[in-house]
Amino acid sequence: MTTTSGANRWEAAVEALRARDARVPEVGLVLGSGLGAFADTLVDATVIPFSEVPGMGSVTVPGHAGKLVVGRLPGEGPSPVVAALAGRIHLYEGHSADEVVFNVRTLAQWGVKQFVLTNAAGGISPTLRPGDLVLISDHLNFQLRSPLTGPNDPTLGPRFPDMTRVYDPGLRQIASEVALTQGFALREGVYGGVLGPQYETPAEIKMLRTMGADLVGMSTVSEAIALRHMGRKVLGISCVTNLASGVSPVELSHAEVEETARATRERFVGLLTGILRRLAA
Numbered sequence: 001m002t003t004t005s006g007a008n009r010w011e012a013a014v015e016a017l018r019a020r021d022a023r024v025p026e027v028g029l030v031l032g033s034g035l036g037a038f039a040d041t042l043v044d045a046t047v048i049p050f051s052e053v054p055g056m057g058s059v060t061v062p063g064h065a066g067k068l069v070v071g072r073l074p075g076e077g078p079s080p081v082v083a084a085l086a087g088r089i090h091l092y093e094g095h096s097a098d099e100v101v102f103n104v105r106t107l108a109q110w111g112v113k114q115f116v117l118t119n120a121a122g123g124i125s126p127t128l129r130p131g132d133l134v135l136i137s138d139h140l141n142f143q144l145r146s147p148l149t150g151p152n153d154p155t156l157g158p159r160f161p162d163m164t165r166v167y168d169p170g171l172r173q174i175a176s177e178v179a180l181t182q183g184f185a186l187r188e189g190v191y192g193g194v195l196g197p198q199y200e201t202p203a204e205i206k207m208l209r210t211m212g213a214d215l216v217g218m219s220t221v222s223e224a225i226a227l228r229h230m231g232r233k234v235l236g237i238s239c240v241t242n243l244a245s246g247v248s249p250v251e252l253s254h255a256e257v258e259e260t261a262r263a264t265r266e267r268f269v270g271l272l273t274g275i276l277r278r279l280a281a
């Protein structure tokens, strides 16, 4: 993929989506490790494999399905039309930040105005426990890449976009209120984004903690930057799947991450459902 500018970079993808579903989704959802199956619960659903959308690419990590599902929440109550990306593309797979954000930019070009980005993360803050759900209040970009390098496309956003409030305060307020109605307090924390794919060393975690990170993970940051650049509203929610390296008494494994994500899935889905119902127009 090139970094040439022009809205037509997404035109074929958006055309393919429009041909499959005439609705313009109101909320975009990126489903992190272990949450992909949430997409399968949507009703009035159109299932679109990434492979059928020009440029949306393929996803290679176990636990990431690689499809877009457009639909509504099942059950009683209001629901926005949701566009759920089950599976995301990561920098550690060897893709550029520009490629990593192709899918969320495509949704934004389709007309989606607000996004919920979810992920699995390691807990750095000593108050976090595996299974905690944490609102991302801000991030540290230790991936040291930006999806905005290269020529700026002014139809997307400005050359030097503000990043004071990447994670929308209004959406965070809604998420906190929803959690309270469900009987738990959502924590807030700073997400330290790293490149991976190796987990961190204890020394790296100590550095991240000193610099203000409460959580560590390998995704989300590029997407949040690209969406803020486009003026979209972003909510970020992490599931703490493990204590970070050196905080944890045991070695880290993807199996542990997937296992905790699975065990937390029901509460996470409940929270997402509550938030999405509140976002129904």
Ligand code: HPA
Residues within 6 Å of the ligand: 120, 121, 122, 123, 194, 199, 200, 216, 217, 218, 241, 242, 243, 244, 245, 252, 257
């Ligand atoms: N580090 C980085 N990414 C992660 C972790 C972690 O400890 N847990 C889940 N994703």
